[in-house]
Amino acid sequence: MKFEAVTIKDIAKALGLSTSTVSRALRDSYEISPETKKLVLEYAEKNNYHPNPIALSLKERRSRSIGVIVCEIANSFFSQTINGIESIAYNSGYNVIISQSRESADREMLNLQYLTSRSVDGLIVSVSAETKDFAYFKELNQRGMPIVFFDRIVDDIQTHKVIVDNYKGAYEATTHLINSGYKRIANLSNASVLSIAKERLAGYKAALSDNGLPVDEGMIRYCLHGGMIVEEVEEAIRGLFEQAPAPDAILTSADKLTTNCFRILRAKGLKVPDDIGLIGFSNSDMTELLDPPLSVIRQPAFEMGEVATSMLLQLIESKRPVTDFETRILQTELIIRGSSRQAGRRKKEMV
Amino acid sequence: MKFEAVTIKDIAKALGLSTSTVSRALRDSYEISPETKKLVLEYAEKNNYHPNPIALSLKERRSRSIGVIVCEIANSFFSQTINGIESIAYNSGYNVIISQSRESADREMLNLQYLTSRSVDGLIVSVSAETKDFAYFKELNQRGMPIVFFDRIVDDIQTHKVIVDNYKGAYEATTHLINSGYKRIANLSNASVLSIAKERLAGYKAALSDNGLPVDEGMIRYCLHGGMIVEEVEEAIRGLFEQAPAPDAILTSADKLTTNCFRILRAKGLKVPDDIGLIGFSNSDMTELLDPPLSVIRQPAFEMGEVATSMLLQLIESKRPVTDFETRILQTELIIRGSSRQAGRRKKEMV
DNA sequence: TTGTATGCGTTATCAG
DNA sequence: CTGATAACGCATACAA
Numbered sequence: 001m002k003f004e005a006v007t008i009k010d011i012a013k014a015l016g017l018s019t020s021t022v023s024r025a026l027r028d029s030y031e032i033s034p035e036t037k038k039l040v041l042e043y044a045e046k047n048n049y050h051p052n053p054i055a056l057s058l059k060e061r062r063s064r065s066i067g068v069i070v071c072e073i074a075n076s077f078f079s080q081t082i083n084g085i086e087s088i089a090y091n092s093g094y095n096v097i098i099s100q101s102r103e104s105a106d107r108e109m110l111n112l113q114y115l116t117s118r119s120v121d122g123l124i125v126s127v128s129a130e131t132k133d134f135a136y137f138k139e140l141n142q143r144g145m146p147i148v149f150f151d152r153i154v155d156d157i158q159t160h161k162v163i164v165d166n167y168k169g170a171y172e173a174t175t176h177l178i179n180s181g182y183k184r185i186a187n188l189s190n191a192s193v194l195s196i197a198k199e200r201l202a203g204y205k206a207a208l209s210d211n212g213l214p215v216d217e218g219m220i221r222y223c224l225h226g227g228m229i230v231e232e233v234e235e236a237i238r239g240l241f242e243q244a245p246a247p248d249a250i251l252t253s254a255d256k257l258t259t260n261c262f263r264i265l266r267a268k269g270l271k272v273p274d275d276i277g278l279i280g281f282s283n284s285d286m287t288e289l290l291d292p293p294l295s296v297i298r299q300p301a302f303e304m305g306e307v308a309t310s311m312l313l314q315l316i317e318s319k320r321p322v323t324d325f326e327t328r329i330l331q332t333e334l335i336i337r338g339s340s341r342q343a344g345r346r347k348k349e350m351v
Numbered sequence: 352m353k354f355e356a357v358t359i360k361d362i363a364k365a366l367g368l369s370t371s372t373v374s375r376a377l378r379d380s381y382e383i384s385p386e387t388k389k390l391v392l393e394y395a396e397k398n399n400y401h402p403n404p405i406a407l408s409l410k411e412r413r414s415r416s417i418g419v420i421v422c423e424i425a426n427s428f429f430s431q432t433i434n435g436i437e438s439i440a441y442n443s444g445y446n447v448i449i450s451q452s453r454e455s456a457d458r459e460m461l462n463l464q465y466l467t468s469r470s471v472d473g474l475i476v477s478v479s480a481e482t483k484d485f486a487y488f489k490e491l492n493q494r495g496m497p498i499v500f501f502d503r504i505v506d507d508i509q510t511h512k513v514i515v516d517n518y519k520g521a522y523e524a525t526t527h528l529i530n531s532g533y534k535r536i537a538n539l540s541n542a543s544v545l546s547i548a549k550e551r552l553a554g555y556k557a558a559l560s561d562n563g564l565p566v567d568e569g570m571i572r573y574c575l576h577g578g579m580i581v582e583e584v585e586e587a588i589r590g591l592f593e594q595a596p597a598p599d600a601i602l603t604s605a606d607k608l609t610t611n612c613f614r615i616l617r618a619k620g621l622k623v624p625d626d627i628g629l630i631g632f633s634n635s636d637m638t639e640l641l642d643p644p645l646s647v648i649r650q651p652a653f654e655m656g657e658v659a660t661s662m663l664l665q666l667i668e669s670k671r672p673v674t675d676f677e678t679r680i681l682q683t684e685l686i687i688r689g690s691s692r693q694a695g696r697r698k699k700e701m702v
Numbered sequence: 703t704t705g706t707a708t709g710c711g712t713t714a715t716c717a718g
Numbered sequence: 719c720t721g722a723t724a725a726c727g728c729a730t731a732c733a734a
Binding site: 407411 | 710711
Binding site: 007008024027052055059060 | 726727728729730
């Protein structure tokens with residue numbers, strides 16, 4: 001016994017009409033008599049008929065659904081973005097198909113092929129850290145598949161993009177650490193190929209230079225999995241502390257990097273911010289409850305999802321090819337928590 | 352310019368063959384000559400042909416994809432479950448379509464209709480707190496759609512289910528609070544219609560009774576949105592503290608309930624566990640880092656996802672109708688953090 | 703106002 | 719070994 005839905009054909013047979021008449025009646029076509037319409041509509045209602053979207057997709061070559069590819073949904077930033085995406089899509093009658101790459105290029109490709117062949121009308125993508133070959137994205141884009149990149153964008157693909165001002169976010173956070181009296185600030189960075197990692201790193205370096213502090217490559221560590229694997233963060237931090245002199249503060253450039261770095265510092269018995277400074281990118285709603293409360297750089301994730309979706313729908317629904325692509329840059333928010341007093345004290349101690 | 356994929360027809364035309372020959376060559380049929388096969392396969396490879404799953408679904412009435420409905424993916428428990436679901440589905444060549452109900456019955460119904468009409472081969476569902484009418488689920492199930500419920504199950508629908516021993520989880524946690532010296536333990540519960548809420552509430556009450564403590568309905572508050580909305584938790588806690596005597600400990604029966612309760616108690620200046628006891632269901636990976644570290648009841652979310660998916664695939668792939676349905680019950684884990692010493696001290700003080 | 707025929711991409715069933 | 723045809727569910731151009 002397999003699930004069978006009622007089709008137009010069923011209605012037609014039951015009512016002694018042709019499928020086209022039924023089809024038109026259901027679409028409330030002007031060329032159908034009121035009586036027939038009523039008959040069909042009532043029967044359809046009673047047997048709760050729903051048009052088969054698969055058949056519709058096959059016919060219309062569109063599915064009113066959009067595909068989303070992120071590396072990991074169990075990540076505050078991405079799940080908040082997805083909420084933003086869904087809120088817009090839902091209101092526009094689009095369905096959202098979510099898939100995770102888990103930072104694997106293979107898996108990303110598989111999801112990509114699934115989604116495209118599945119006739120999604122467009123894609124919203126934050127690329128995986130492992131992806132080196134963007135040829136398939138490019139081809140897709142050139143062949144007319146609407147794509148919007150967000151967060152981790154691909155520079156040389158011409159399409160709409162949504163990012164935050166990563167440079168500024170990292171710059172401000174680093175500056176705050178410097179103003180709090182820290183002199184040797186390390187950077188835990190994401191995979192160096194990622195656009196966001198580059199931008200954040202640049203902001204970090206600029207802040208050091210602008211404040212007369214040296215940029216020491218030994219103070220910079222890259223975590224290929226963005227901190228998702230605790231061991232890689234441990235390894236990076238160990239490397240940092242093997243340097244002489246050791247860092248007195250750390251800027252973490254990814255969500256999981258921030259929380260896992262915090263976890264490890266705490267396990268080492270280091271108190272933030274008295275023993276060591278720490279600020280990182282994080283969208284977790286629990287950083288304020290940590291022991292001690294953590295200062296973070298927060299991204300407007302929900303809004304990014306909304307903006308990306310609006311852009312995508314615009315691409316999907318525009319008749320003529322779009323040529324003037326836009327990169328929307330939103331602002332991060334630097335949230336300082338409970339560390340100013342201690343940082344002040346620290347500053348005095350150091351004088 | 353619209354995205355166009357290469358089809359069997361394209362290949363046939365280009366190679367001067369018929370579509371059926373190409374189709375068979377691609378499926379490596381024995382009745383096609385090696386030369387033709389080679390020709391077709393190479394051409395397909397070069398132009399990176401991929402069969403159109405939409406057309407396949409239409410024909411085969413199956414899609415090799417499964418639908419998942421949860422209330423919220425930005426919830427540790429559910430995102431961990433989804434990871435478990437994907438890990439099994441991925442290995443079996445199934446795709447996963449995730450959708451959120453946001454605790455809205457309307458939205459759940461919409462997603463449900465979308466997924467079923469979209470020819471998902473089966474469903475994995477944790478029902479929304481708002482849903483009162485399960486007729487559509489029942490109908491779907493009776494008409495042969497494989498469904499596995501997990502976490503928030505529907506009792507009177509005959510199908511496979513995956514849950515944890517909620518009764519025992521709540522019982523053990525409550526008992527631990529009692530043994531730590533708390534005498535007036537409140538319960539922040541989820542919407543009372545939910546299976547999990549009922550079971551956890553029963554475990555809580557039983558633990559009180561078994562230890563000679565009275566069950567006071569005034570100490571029980573229901574949050575219809577499971578704590579997702581901070582205000583409802585604030586309201587509930589305010590209500591609790593208006594009682595006389597006020598509670599000296601709280602058992603929270605949902606993920607967001609736990610973290611938001613913690614947040615509010617902290618804002619009120621109440622220290623856990625010295626001023627007030629707190630244990631709750633939570634799968635967040637950050638509870639150990641909270642200020643102070645929080646004791647929690649943890650569910651094997653990933654494993655639940657794996658089990659649910661295995662069960663579903665079994666249903667999907669079994670030829671004959673299944674009649675002996677199974678309810679798999681996994682065990683929760685009570686994680687006690689840093690409170691034993693203080694609880695001990697507290698106990699002594701109270702003597 | 704209603705019915706017939708066609709095609710979307712694929713495969714199964716016949717024919718050749 | 720290969721080709722033509724029908725069917726999956728739907729919408730629509732064309733006939734009547």
